[in-house]
Structure formats: structure tokens, C-alpha cells
Amino acid sequence: MGVLLELADANVFRIRSYQNGSRTLGTLTDDLWELVQTGRLVEIKGIGKGLASAIDQAMRDGAWPKDWVELHENTPPGMLEMLDIPGLGPKRIRMMHDALGVTSIEDLRTACESGQVAELKGFGAKSQTKLLDGIDLLARFRSRRRLDVGLMYGEAFQSRVATIDGVLHATLAGSARRRRETIGDLDLVVAVEEENHSAVAEAILALPGIADVKGAGSSKISLILDTEIFDDAFALPHLDANVLDAIGGAEYESMEAGGTIDAQVRLVPPHVAPFTLAYFTGSKEHNIAMRQRAIDLGLRLNEFGLIPEALAGDLKGMDAAVHSLKASSEAEIYAHLGLAYVPPELREDMGEVVAALEQRLPDLLDSTMVRGSLHNHTNLSDGEASLEVMADAAQRMGWSWLGVADHSPTLVIANGASAEDLLAQGATLRSANQEWATQGKEFRLFHGVESDILEDGRLDHPDEVLNELDYVVASVHALGRWRGRDEQTNTEELLKAIDHPATTVLGHPTGRILQGRDGYEVDLMAVL
Known part of the structure; x- marks a missing residue:
């Protein structure tokens, strides 16, 4: 007022x-x-x-x-x-x-x-x-919200709903489940016996963190969640200072601290839940491809079931679903269609349905497969931790190696390391590697640099310095110059940098910061 x-x-x-x-x-x-x-x-x-x-x-x-x-x-x-x-x-x-x-x-x-x-x-x-x-x-x-922020809300909400009496299981769907880089809103599919729908719906509406109710029934609830959904005080995941500045700095942090996100909840019987989960996981394009596969087999696929057309006739929705093929999981839905199970992260209609039909889907990476990382900064430039602390953390994570690539001197804003400091760091790395080898540890450090790409695709250190390193990450940082030029000029300059004998890795190849700034024009197909 x-x-x-x-x-x-x-x-x-x-x-x-x-x-x-x-x-x-x-x-x-x-x-x-x-x-x-x-x-x-x-x-x-x-x-x-x-x-x-x-x-x-x-x-x-x-x-x-x-x-x-x-x-x-x-x-x-x-x-x-x-x-x-x-x-x-x-x-x-x-x-x-x-x-x-x-x-x-x-x-x-x-x-x-x-x-x-x-x-x-x-x-x-x-x-x-x-x-x-x-x-x-x-x-x-x-x-839209960044994936990490959206997942914080989604997982907190899912956890609270899953503990409600009568809930058999609650699963995030939508873009959060597909791990898209940004999330518009949250979708939660909740398996509940029909006689418990009303009680569970009332319990969801009584949860903390419900800022507003946009609509509520016994099978669908539309909500707005706020930060009270978290058990502890809301805290943003750590962001690099330059990235944070690009997406709004302290004002962005303030907005997130008092932010909200929309959520839709679907309450469905357990035997319908796999179909509802598959449907609302999406993507829309993947669902269209799946429905076409079902049609080719004389079946009707929707959020209620996988129904033989001969039995469904003119019936719709749950009335038709009484004739659905049984499926206790999404994997069984795919199996009914003669397909290998498609993980949510691949459901974007980029050839995954054909690949599933031909049993040649790729295996997704998980954290246990990661053996090391190359693009890392210590406090020699703009990192927050020392070389020793980072090496210890990498070993505790089960990594076999860690690459250290501090900024080069042209990037003054990131405290770029001089050639002298860089070479001294190399001596420290070699000493640590020798000590671990003596101890029989199967861990080592690789010494690199993140070299700024200068005019005409040159790298930001003389060759005699670069030749002392294990690898070089070549990156663009002077975005004003690159964003003011055409695609062909940028592409040619990137290719020159890549052709340098010392270049091992191309860092952040377009300069984009998610939700902060667009990248510069470049022909990535030519670069790749």
C-alpha cells in the first residue's frame, strides 16, 4: 500500500x-x-x-x-x-x-x-x-534461469514433495531433466494412487516456499516458488567475478536472492506415471518423433499411455488409456516401440530416435569418467586457490592429472602472469611431479597457459616461452574488437591461432556468457 x-x-x-x-x-x-x-x-x-x-x-x-x-x-x-x-x-x-x-x-x-x-x-x-x-x-x-539455479529450486521442491504421505515417487521433468543450459519453469510428475490425489494436492499447497498459486486441482497444480522452498538460506553457486559482472553483478545476485520460479505439478496414478514423465520431459520435437514411430506401429502415444489404435477407436485420454500397453518405466515404453532407451539429455530430435532404432546411441559421460581438466587458473593470475590446494582437490576427486593454465600478461584485468613468473611456476610443477613419482603416486600436473589471441592470430608469449609448456589454451578476450568485425575476419584470425604449433586447446571459442552477452560472429564449422 x-x-x-x-x-x-x-x-x-x-x-x-x-x-x-x-x-x-x-x-x-x-x-x-x-x-x-x-x-x-x-x-x-x-x-x-x-x-x-x-x-x-x-x-x-x-x-x-x-x-x-x-x-x-x-x-x-x-x-x-x-x-x-x-x-x-x-x-x-x-x-x-x-x-x-x-x-x-x-x-x-x-x-x-x-x-x-x-x-x-x-x-x-x-x-x-x-x-x-x-x-x-x-x-x-x-x-529463463541458468541450469544450476533452476535445478536448485527443482531438487528442493522435488525433495519436499517426495516426503508427503501418499506420494510414491516424484520426478523432475521438462528442460531441467534434459539438463538444458537454461530453464523456463519446472515440471514435476508425482505418482499417487487416485484415492490420495486430493490429500496430496492439499499437502503440496501447504508447503513452505509457495509464493502464489496460479491454479490448483486434484491432478494439476500451477505454482510460483520462492526461496523459502530451501531448507537453508538461499545462496548462489560461485561465479567467476568477470562472469558475474557480465550477467548483472550485485544487482543480479540481489534479484536471485528474492527470486521466484514457476512450477507445474502433475499428479497421476502409478501405472500412468512413466507415460506422463516421458511426455512432459520432452522435448516437443522428440515427442513428435516418438509419436510418429508409434503411428508407424499402429499405436497411439500420449501422456496417458501407449494404446493400440484398433482398441482405442474414438476414445480419448484416460478412457483410451485403459487399453494401453503396460510399462513400469520409460525404458519399457521405448522397448514397446523397438527402441533402445534414450536418456533425457539426448531427447532433442537430433537423430536420437533413429540411433535408438539402430541400437547405436552414444554413452553419456558421467563424473566418474573425468580424469582431469586443462582450463584452470591458480592465484598466480585470477584464480582463487593456490597450485597446491588445487592439486590436492584434484586428487581427492579421483582425478589422474590436472592442467594449470594461468592467464597471459596482456590480460591485465585478470592479473596475467609474466613470462618469468610462468616459467617459475613450471619449475614448481616439475618438482611436485617428481615428488609424487618418488612416492609412487599416479598423479601429475601439466603446465600450460591461457594465451590471449592477439592481432593477426598471434599468441601472447614468445615461442621460446611457449615451447617450455606442455600445452597452450588459446582464447579471445578483446571482445570489443572481435564483436565489431565480420564472421570471415574472425574465423580467419581464429584459424591462424589454431595453426600455431603451440596451440593445443581453443578456449571459449565465441566469447559468449550465458545470460550475460552474445558471442562474436564466427564460422564454428570451419573452426571445428
């Missing part, structure tokens, strides 16, 4: 009274309903008669005061949406509304791009640029 009043340019003392009341309610330890019933709410410091009366009405009648409702209805929805832009508050939104007629985020973008905001008193060019950056950050944040 305080925000709505501020957007409406109401009396400052009235605004403050609601802001104070909000803070008081947020720290209240007494039972609010008991305070309302006993009439003691008005005795709480910071709760005036007007606010106490509104809370009383809301809790007893289930409705807010008429003037509150009217104020909300008369406030353009777009002005409320603008509050989500990092660093933008009600006062400035009101100023831009009054001076420029801005009533939505799109209006604000247009006003900024035309330079009108910079001309307003108290704003300027820097504020205008910051607003445009905030609009872009909000758009990225609202559209």
Missing part, C-alpha cells in the same frame, strides 16, 4: 505510516489473528487505527478496504512491473510517468533509447544507461 501511495504521489506522512506499519508486521512475533480477535492490534507501535481496521477487515471478511482496491486498480500495471527493475523505486517511476507519460517497461525503454530520460532533472546519461542495463537484466531474469 505504501508503494501504491508513493506511485500516486500521496502525502508523504501517509506513505511513511504504511511503510512503518509494513516493517512492524514483518517483525511481529505475536499471532496476528489473536491480536485481531482481541482488538490489541492497535496497541502495537507502528500500527495506526486505519491500518489496524484494514487488517481486521481483511482477516475477518477476506477483502481489503474499497479505497485500497481502487488505488490498486487505478495504478497502471506497468508501473508496478517497473519496480522489478534493479535500482528503480516508486519516486523515480512517478517522476518519469508525470514528465514523459511512462506507464510500462516498454515505454521506459523507448524513452531511454530516445534520450528523453537523460534530460530529466536528477537523472542524466549515466542513470539512463543504468536503467537500460536494468531492463535487459530483468528481461533475462524473467525469461
Whole structure:
């Protein structure tokens, strides 16, 4: 209410009274309903008669005061949406509304791009640029979440649902299960006996971390989850400082800390669950290919079952599913279709159905297969750990080797190592390798460098230094120059760097940072 009043340019003392009341309610330890019933709410410091009366009405009648409702209805929805832009508050939104007629985020973008905001008193060019950056950050944040963040929400939600009485098993589906690099929303398939559907649905709606309910029935629930879904305080996984800066820095971290994500829950009988899980895992394109395979065999495949067309006739949905072939797992669905089981990560209609038919699907990598890693930085450049700490961690992870490739000197922002420091590091590595060999340990360090790719595809160290190394990671860092050129020029320069005899690995070949910046133009097929 305080925000709505501020957007409406109401009396400052009235605004403050609601802001104070909000803070008081947020720290209240007494039972609010008991305070309302006993009439003691008005005795709480910071709760005036007007606010106490509104809370009383809301809790007893289930409705807010008429003037509150009217104020909300008369406030353009777009002005409320603008509050989500990092660093933008009600006062400035009101100023831009009054001076420029801005009533939505799109209006604000247009006003900024035309330079009108910079001309307003108290704003300027820097504020205008910051607003445009905030609009872009909000758009990225609202559209999709990084896989690691989305999985944090998904696994926390799945874990809570799985412990509810009556739930036989709960499984994440959708893009999270396919391990796509970004996630739009969460899909959870929950196997429940039909007689328990209503009780389980009620229990899900009572879980902590439910910010809003968009729709709820006995078989489908649409929710918005917030960070209360986590057992412990929400904390973002570690990000490299440069990467964090590219995706929004502290403002991005602040948005994630108070973020939400949509979730859809499907409650289905156990015998239907494998079909529902396969359907909502997707992808859409993979499902189309699977349905075509079923049609070729005279079958109908959907979220309810795998049904012979001759038996289904005109029946639909669960009515047709009574004739479904039995499947206790997704693997049995694929087997009915004469296919090898396709792991979720491969279900993108990129030839996997034909490969499954011909029994030539590739084996997916898992963490136990990883024996080492080449692109790693120590605190000699911009890494956070010492060489010794990283070597110890690699051994504890069961790796056989670790490559160390600190930045080269041109990348000053990353504390690029000089040739002298790099060669001294090499001597330390050789000494450690000799000691492990003496001890009979089957672990070793490889010495490399991440060399910046300079003009004309040159590497950032003389050949006599590069020749002392085990390997070289060649990478582009001067993105301004590369993004300002055409595909052919960039491709030719990358190929020159690759052709250098010392180059072993091409690092981050397009310069893209997921949800942060687009890469430069390059013909990756020619490079590969």
C-alpha cells in the first residue's frame, strides 16, 4: 500500500505510516489473528487505527478496504512491473510517468533509447544507461534461469514433495531433466494412487516456499516458488567475478536472492506415471518423433499411455488409456516401440530416435569418467586457490592429472602472469611431479597457459616461452574488437591461432556468457 501511495504521489506522512506499519508486521512475533480477535492490534507501535481496521477487515471478511482496491486498480500495471527493475523505486517511476507519460517497461525503454530520460532533472546519461542495463537484466531474469539455479529450486521442491504421505515417487521433468543450459519453469510428475490425489494436492499447497498459486486441482497444480522452498538460506553457486559482472553483478545476485520460479505439478496414478514423465520431459520435437514411430506401429502415444489404435477407436485420454500397453518405466515404453532407451539429455530430435532404432546411441559421460581438466587458473593470475590446494582437490576427486593454465600478461584485468613468473611456476610443477613419482603416486600436473589471441592470430608469449609448456589454451578476450568485425575476419584470425604449433586447446571459442552477452560472429564449422 505504501508503494501504491508513493506511485500516486500521496502525502508523504501517509506513505511513511504504511511503510512503518509494513516493517512492524514483518517483525511481529505475536499471532496476528489473536491480536485481531482481541482488538490489541492497535496497541502495537507502528500500527495506526486505519491500518489496524484494514487488517481486521481483511482477516475477518477476506477483502481489503474499497479505497485500497481502487488505488490498486487505478495504478497502471506497468508501473508496478517497473519496480522489478534493479535500482528503480516508486519516486523515480512517478517522476518519469508525470514528465514523459511512462506507464510500462516498454515505454521506459523507448524513452531511454530516445534520450528523453537523460534530460530529466536528477537523472542524466549515466542513470539512463543504468536503467537500460536494468531492463535487459530483468528481461533475462524473467525469461529463463541458468541450469544450476533452476535445478536448485527443482531438487528442493522435488525433495519436499517426495516426503508427503501418499506420494510414491516424484520426478523432475521438462528442460531441467534434459539438463538444458537454461530453464523456463519446472515440471514435476508425482505418482499417487487416485484415492490420495486430493490429500496430496492439499499437502503440496501447504508447503513452505509457495509464493502464489496460479491454479490448483486434484491432478494439476500451477505454482510460483520462492526461496523459502530451501531448507537453508538461499545462496548462489560461485561465479567467476568477470562472469558475474557480465550477467548483472550485485544487482543480479540481489534479484536471485528474492527470486521466484514457476512450477507445474502433475499428479497421476502409478501405472500412468512413466507415460506422463516421458511426455512432459520432452522435448516437443522428440515427442513428435516418438509419436510418429508409434503411428508407424499402429499405436497411439500420449501422456496417458501407449494404446493400440484398433482398441482405442474414438476414445480419448484416460478412457483410451485403459487399453494401453503396460510399462513400469520409460525404458519399457521405448522397448514397446523397438527402441533402445534414450536418456533425457539426448531427447532433442537430433537423430536420437533413429540411433535408438539402430541400437547405436552414444554413452553419456558421467563424473566418474573425468580424469582431469586443462582450463584452470591458480592465484598466480585470477584464480582463487593456490597450485597446491588445487592439486590436492584434484586428487581427492579421483582425478589422474590436472592442467594449470594461468592467464597471459596482456590480460591485465585478470592479473596475467609474466613470462618469468610462468616459467617459475613450471619449475614448481616439475618438482611436485617428481615428488609424487618418488612416492609412487599416479598423479601429475601439466603446465600450460591461457594465451590471449592477439592481432593477426598471434599468441601472447614468445615461442621460446611457449615451447617450455606442455600445452597452450588459446582464447579471445578483446571482445570489443572481435564483436565489431565480420564472421570471415574472425574465423580467419581464429584459424591462424589454431595453426600455431603451440596451440593445443581453443578456449571459449565465441566469447559468449550465458545470460550475460552474445558471442562474436564466427564460422564454428570451419573452426571445428
